[in-house]
Amino acid sequence: MSGKQSKTSRASVRAGAGSASGAVSVLGEVKYVIPLNGGKNAYVRNITTGRTPNLRTNSDAFVEEIRSLAAAGHGAKIKAELESLAAEFPDHGWDAALQRLVDAEALG
Template sequence: MASNTSKTARASVRAGEAKGGALSVLGEFKYIIPLNNGKHAYVRNLTNGKTVHLSTTSDAFVEEIRVLAGAGHATKIRAELVALNSSHPGHGWDATEKRLAEAGIFEG
């Protein structure tokens, strides 16, 4: 069965798992893997098992997060965005969180 993720994406995920930093902390699943100083991210989707590479300013990013939020993961995703903003303050994660909030992602 062929994978829908690129070799680079799979290598990045494996590297993150090996370090224990980007993907999971104490067994907790990470949804957003930051790339390119916050301009892009891999979004890991538990609902379909795919990891997609998206621009954080794109409508596709908002829709991918909307799917996850609709599946009950909004609180964890918002917490990840806050943590990303505190660990990488110049990367615009606060603006990304604000954009998602304005789109109504975290309501409900």
């Protein structure tokens, strides 16, 4: 991963800078998955490492990032976020991403 952050990534990080946990929040709730590119990519806010990598949702890196968050106790919240994204954007493939995570037992 390069040392330079994209402008969108910096804006995402700045958006969360005002909250106590340093994470992106909407109405007081931390968002772990920030959708991009019609569901093909997502920023995954990893509050355990402080990083927000841009990952393809069909990649092994996405599964491993979610697995590390689930191991830290955030699996149920991430699953709920993905279910919400699947309901809100049915044509973006979030249901397939969620099923892939379930099949890989990445959500705990």
